[in-house]
Amino acid sequence: MHIAIIGASGYTGGELMRLLANHPSAEVVCATSRKQGGLPVAAVHPHLRGLTDLAFQNIDVDDIDADFAFLAVPHTAAMKVAGALLERGIKTVDLSADYRLPKDIFEKVYGVPHEAYFDAPYGLPELHRDEVRDAAFVANPGCFPTGATLAVAPLAEHAHTIIFDSKTGVTGAGNTPSETTHYPNVGDTFSAYKWTKHRHLAEMKQEVAKLGSGARCYFTPHLLPVNRGILTTAHILLNEPMEQGEVEALYRKFYEDEFFVRYQKPTLAAVRGTNFCDVAVESEGDRVVAVSAIDNLVKGASGQAIQNMNIMCGFDETAGLRLAGMLP
Amino acid sequence: MHIAIIGASGYTGGELMRLLANHPSAEVVCATSRKQGGLPVAAVHPHLRGLTDLAFQNIDVDDIDADFAFLAVPHTAAMKVAGALLERGIKTVDLSADYRLPKDIFEKVYGVPHEAYFDAPYGLPELHRDEVRDAAFVANPGCFPTGATLAVAPLAEHAHTIIFDSKTGVTGAGNTPSETTHYPNVGDTFSAYKWTKHRHLAEMKQEVAKLGSGARCYFTPHLLPVNRGILTTAHILLNEPMEQGEVEALYRKFYEDEFFVRYQKPTLAAVRGTNFCDVAVESEGDRVVAVSAIDNLVKGASGQAIQNMNIMCGFDETAGLRLAGMLP
Amino acid sequence: MHIAIIGASGYTGGELMRLLANHPSAEVVCATSRKQGGLPVAAVHPHLRGLTDLAFQNIDVDDIDADFAFLAVPHTAAMKVAGALLERGIKTVDLSADYRLPKDIFEKVYGVPHEAYFDAPYGLPELHRDEVRDAAFVANPGCFPTGATLAVAPLAEHAHTIIFDSKTGVTGAGNTPSETTHYPNVGDTFSAYKWTKHRHLAEMKQEVAKLGSGARCYFTPHLLPVNRGILTTAHILLNEPMEQGEVEALYRKFYEDEFFVRYQKPTLAAVRGTNFCDVAVESEGDRVVAVSAIDNLVKGASGQAIQNMNIMCGFDETAGLRLAGMLP
Amino acid sequence: MHIAIIGASGYTGGELMRLLANHPSAEVVCATSRKQGGLPVAAVHPHLRGLTDLAFQNIDVDDIDADFAFLAVPHTAAMKVAGALLERGIKTVDLSADYRLPKDIFEKVYGVPHEAYFDAPYGLPELHRDEVRDAAFVANPGCFPTGATLAVAPLAEHAHTIIFDSKTGVTGAGNTPSETTHYPNVGDTFSAYKWTKHRHLAEMKQEVAKLGSGARCYFTPHLLPVNRGILTTAHILLNEPMEQGEVEALYRKFYEDEFFVRYQKPTLAAVRGTNFCDVAVESEGDRVVAVSAIDNLVKGASGQAIQNMNIMCGFDETAGLRLAGMLP
Structure with a gap:
């Protein structure tokens, strides 16, 4: 199967290429980039040197020749091309936020009008596998909501309050240098950000509600001095002690x-480097601590996108994703 | 004033010496160590070379000649010598856990009998300055309880539930190598530990109760890949929205x-490197996020111990402690 | 092909299992460990959970039933079992230092008598592929010598002096906690160690000499606050400017x-995580700076061992090793 | 004595303020910043909150009212104001590169004409204390040359070749975000940069020559995943074994x-955090390894600048600089 990656020069684009290099049934034939068009992929992703001879193409979606596409572009950019891909019959996983939420909630949370809304399954396979299987277009979940939802899913219906305290690596902020990602602002330090107002909270509330839970949800993220990974500590207050x-x-x-x-x-x-989500729980009666760990770029983005592709295309769900983490 | 540091070869002992090197009214004249007796202090604490000519002494408390003592020893070791110091009229700050809790709670939490209990003020000056001023012996708070209590003190009485989610640097585990502190088990990773059962929770509950709050308290600590510092994210659920x-x-x-x-x-x-505790809060109505940051070895241990000494001895409370952090 | 890993609980054992999990022609059937015998492999190597159901076995070499063996044991331990493996016709790659040097040099450098010496090819395939192909037992090179030799091989014959200034991650020190690997002794700091006397220098001299070079070789390693990887900066002083x-x-x-x-x-x-060695050079006339980067646990140990296995067994040399690095 | 810091919003400006906060005879009365004018210093340097009430001023040098000035501005910016400071009788230490080298070498190395050249002592007090004492304007050395020169000074005359292999923390790149300082490009990795052509080499050659040495000098810097510090490994090839x-x-x-x-x-x-330079040596006959460690922002910049000020003004050379490092 021929794959196009739209927006392939960023971290999630690089991860898609890294992981698909070992996929038995999929081959990346097109990697687009507005800024890096013409450059060899390995010039931007040096870890891929020797494993791909592709160059980035600065082309429009209409000129892409592929069977399947990944949209690895920022929010609001995906909605501009999603329709064209569907019309052309190219199945797609969208890694942006554009189709994860109902239209009204999206517009409120992201503060922009949605130009081209349609319904799409929320591609968290552990909860919505059947919807994903039948879909031509899947909205890949956000990184924080992936780890948070998997941490609480089995217990959500028994909770009245859930506080997600998450800690993420820096790659979550993307590959554009900023004050936030300036090494001396991150290295050997630690802090919270968007203490009560992170946009991913909307996805968490949505998924917790879908699980039949009436729990109130709260979310505070923090920035770790590591490249990859999200550890979410979910403090779950129960209706009845367990x-x-x-x-x-x-x-x-x-x-x-x-x-x-x-x-x-x-x-x-x-x-690290894998599509696994590790979880465990500890109860002290009325509070349960549930902790999950994912790689934000894999299970939190590109790996889960490939998992969705596998399901949508009838491949083994684990194809290309049976890598062990790199420990230490 | 002549100072003795009992147990001076560990991290808190080293910090006491680092900070007291700039104290206008105090001079360390005795630094004891069971293991390092005879060695120059600078052989163990190379950052102090050129600033002290002391050597560690392997001596008993009865042979110490000093006006003031810091007990920088593990819990259960302090109780063995505290009485002797008091009898000899040597004012003392105890950095161990031995006198922070009522006898029965100490024995339950630490699982050992207390051989030599007496009451001592809990040396968190911002809450108990008057008791400290009059004391000959002060129990220096634990590192987590210091940051946690200062994070919630102004709001505790308005809360019904407080969840402390803390993240600490590795020096909190001391200077003895172990699986926990093995670099490849900490570097570029992150995890929770003692999810519901850390002993410091008892101090937090005690201090929250003293503040007139009936809030239920929960505590989960995490280990950061940094040397120093504790950031505590306190999730405070309010009785009434604010x-x-x-x-x-x-x-x-x-x-x-x-x-x-x-x-x-x-x-x-x-x-970092200072006795400051930085705090701030953000309310979303019924939940307030209060975050505090301290250096676990300074405000969380040795710096606060000197602050207590300053109060006990009538010095300016900030003497020797007006250092700026090292940022970045 | 059935594989036994002797000494499978350490870092190089874990890497062998991680990499072989994706090998098309090899399957690990036996993982021995003196200390962890009986435990599931995933209890010690949690990144392998879900990918292997093996348990460690505490068994003797004579009881191993396999076609191929990796010796992932400390130096002097390999010599005790190498002969038995060969006698039983089990092809072997030895990751220890026991067969990398001539007997007299080994005994001098390591300060111990060699109990069971025989000649074995030095398994740096880029230089000695033909010898490896024909061998039943191969000595896998040291981590530093691998990066250092590949950095200078093309130019060695033109040099009169080569200074290897190497910087290594902490996993090179193994998985046993020590002062050296204690996080606060490594994190946010940097230092040189064994400034002139590291044992790996003997391998570097050996390989440079085999390349027909008369260059004097010097070596100083440093410890980086990272888990994996060796970057070697080779300062090459040329006979004639180039x-x-x-x-x-x-x-x-x-x-x-x-x-x-x-x-x-x-x-x-x-x-990182791969068997690649990246190299580049910059000349300023009479000095050339040649830099190489490897993952010390992969090209510097387990990956190269599998590369040697592939050659010895007639597999594609890259089988199981076409993984991209994880960047960032 | 009243101090003005020109360019106070960067890292070296922040360090000057951090260190001068504890100086017995100097008080910062003016902190200039083009970009941050009007903002409280503590808004940019939060570690200084509580220790200074100054606000940044966006003013010209002619409007500065102070007895002593530090120029903490980029190269070519210092030459624009140095003359005016001198004319007004304000003694100055210049932390930029503008007066460290002879005019012709400066212009060649930095590729720009020097608009306002005059001779100034090279402020490495350990080598040039007498010149500094008599000067009204001192050129503060570069960070790499400080550590490199102190590493080899005692032995330079016995050497024929010196290779400086330096490893620096990220703060050396300043506080403006860039690809170089983007956390995922630095964290958990390591690399060399400007392998043969770093501009600081000119200062090293100048100082080695002043020591009466005819040694050829080479320099390769590397970027460490730490905030602060430079460790320089000097490989010294001797004329005669020692x-x-x-x-x-x-x-x-x-x-x-x-x-x-x-x-x-x-x-x-x-x-770390101190004005110390730690050095040691190990000889293997014809090669000596000399290693030095400094904090690039202190002995490599702001601390040495204060040391120079102390000498120029007749203060104790260590005034304000007797801080112990923060270890760990």
């Missing part, structure tokens, strides 16, 4: 058939 | 006369 | 058929 | 009266 054994059994049962969700003590290192 | 302006005014008022508590966006970098 | 174009052409020609050696600006990030 | 004892004695003798140069194993941690 014992450790009961809670743990719920989790093990909920995820027993999920290849990419592992029940073990989460650390960023064990999932 | 606006941002009201909450912020409470904090500014509460700490307006406190030199070491600054109202500004907390980061580990801005307090 | 222009940049000439030097660069030499390198490009020398490595043009080598999949695992890429001519591009070396950084640790671009080779 | 024993360890002889070399070490040379160093101890050379620096025996220097408060800021300590003979001990150099690490970045032990000098």
Whole structure:
């Protein structure tokens, strides 16, 4: 199957190429970039030297010749081309935020009108696999909502309050230098940001509600001095106290058939570079601490996008994604 | 004034010596160490070379000749010598956990009998300055409880639930190599530990209760890939919603006369190496996020111990502690 | 082909398992460990959970049932079992230092008698592929010598003096906690160690001499606050000045058929997790700076061991090793 | 004494303010900034909150009212105002590169004409204290040349070749975000830059020559994933072999009266935040490895500038600079 990556010079574009290089049924034939058009991919992604001979193309969506597309562009950029891809019959996973939320909520949260709205499945396969299977266009979840939702899904209906305290690596901010990503502002330090107002909260609320939970949700993210990974500590306040054994059994049962969700003590290192989400829980009666770890660029973006592609195209869901993390 | 540091070869001992090297009224004359007796202090603390000619002494408390003592020893070691110091009239700040809690709670939390209990003020000067002023022996607070308590003190009485989500640097684990502190287990990764059962929770509950709050308290610590610092994110659920302006005014008022508590966006970098605690708050109605940042070895240990000494001895409370952080 | 990994609980054992999990023709059937015998592999290597169901076995070499073995044990431990493996017809790559040097030099450098010496090819395939192909037992090179030798091989014969200034990640020190690997002794700092006396210098001298060079060789390693990777800066003093174009052409020609050696600006990030060695050169007339980057656990150990296995067994030399690095 | 800092919003400006906050005889009364004029200093340097009430002023040099000035501006900016300061009788230390080199070499190395050249002492007090004492204007050395020169000064005359292999923290690149300082390009990686052509080499050659040495000098810098510090490994090739004892004695003798140069194993941690330069040597006969460690922002910039001010003004040379490093 021929793959096009639209917006391939960023981190998620690079990850798509890294992971697809080992996919048995998919081959990247087109990598677009507005800024890097003409440059060899390896000039921007030196880790791919020797593994791809592609050059970036600065071309329009109408000129792309592929069977499947990934939209690895910023929010509001995806909505400009999504329709054209669908009309041409190119199945697509959109890594942007443009189709993750209902139109009105999107417009409120992102503060822009949505020019080309349509419904799309929310591509968290562990919760919405059947919808993904039948779709021609899938909205890939945000990085924080992926880890947060998987951390609480088995227990959400038993909670009245959920506080997501997340800690992310710097690649979540993209590859454009800024004050936020300036090394001396991150290295050997730590801080919270967007303490109560991060846009990803809307996705978390949506998914928790879909799980039949009436829990109030809160979210505070922090910036870690590491490149990759999100560890989410979910503080779950229960309607009724539950014992450790009961809670743990719920989790093990909920995820027993999920290849990419592992029940073990989460650390960023064990999932680094992989599509795994490690989760575990500890109950102290009325509060349960549920922790999840993902690689924000893989399960939180490009890996999950490939997982969705695999489902949409009838491939083994784990094709190209059976990599072990790099630990240490 | 002549100072003895009992247990001077560890991190808190080193910090006491670093900070006291610039104290106008105090001079370290005795630095004890069981293991390093006879070695120059600078052989263990190379950053102090040129600033001290002391050598470690392997001596008993009875042989110490000093006006003031710091106990920088592990818990259960302090209780073995505290009485002797008091009998000899040597004012003392104890950095261990031995006198921070009521006897019964100490014994339950630490799982050991207390051999030599007496009451001592809890040396968090911003809350208990008057008790410290009159004391001959002060229990220096734990590192997590210091940052956690200062983060919520102005608002505690308005809360029904407080969840402390703390992130600490590695020096909190001391200078003895272990699996926990092995670089490849910490570098470029992140994880939670003692998710519901950290012993410092007892101090937090004690201080929140003293503030007249009936809030339930929960605590989950995490290990950061940095050497120093604790950032505590306190998720405070209020009895009644409060606006941002009201909450912020409470904090500014509460700490307006406190030199070491600054109202500004907390980061580990801005307090690194200093006795400052930076705090700020953000309200979203029924939840307030209060964040504090301290250096675990300074405001969380040795700096606060010197602050207590200054109060106990009638010195300017900031003597030796007016250092700016090292940023970046 | 059935693989046994002898000493599988350490970092190089874990890397062998991580990489072999994606090998098309090899399957690990036995992972031995003296200390962890009986434990699931995933209990020690959590990144492998879901990818292997093996448990560590505490068994003797005589009881191993496999076609091929990797010795991932410390020096002096390999010599105790190498003979038995050979006698049983099990082809072997030895990751220890025991067979990399002539007997007399080994005994001098390592300060121990060699109990069971025999000649073995030095498994740096880019220089000794033919010897490796025919061998039943190959000595896998040290991590520093791999990067250092590849950095200078094309130019060695033109040099009179070569100074290797290397910087390594912490995993080179193994997975046993020590003062050296204690996070606060490494994080946010940097230092040189074994300034003139590192044992790997003997391998570097050996390989430079084999290249027909009479250059004097010097070596100083440093410890980086990173987990993985060795960057070697080789300062090459030439017999006769050479222009940049000439030097660069030499390198490009020398490595043009080598999949695992890429001519591009070396950084640790671009080779992290991979078997690549990135090299480049810059001439200023009589001095050439040649820099190489490898992952110490992959091209510097387990990846190169699998590369050797592939050659010894007639597999595609890159089988299981076509992974892209994880950048960033 | 009233101090003006011209260009106070950058890292070296912040360090000048941090260190002068503890100086017994100097008070910063004016901190200029083109961009931040009007803002409180603590808004840009949050670590200084509570220690200074100054605001940045966007004023011309002619309007500065001070006894002493520090020029903490980029190269070519200093030459525009140096003359005016001198005419007004304001003693000055210039932290830029504008007066470190002879006019012709400056113009060649920096590729710009020098508009306002005059001779100024090179402010490395350990080598040029007498010239500094009598000067009204001192050129503060570059960060790399400070560490490099102090590493080899005692031995330079015995060398025929010196290769400086330096490793620096990221703050050396200043506080403006760029590709170079983007966290994911630095964190958990390592690389060389300007392999043969860094401009600081000219200062190193100048100082080595002044020491009476005919040694050829080479220089390759590298970028470390740390905020502060430069470790320089000087590979010194000797005219005649020298024993360890002889070399070490040379160093101890050379620096025996220097408060800021300590003979001990150099690490970045032990000098972090301080004006110390730690040095040590190891001989293997014809090569000596000399290593130095400094904090690039202190001994490599602002601390040395204050040291020069102390000498120029007749203060104790260590005034304001007796701080211990922060280890760990």
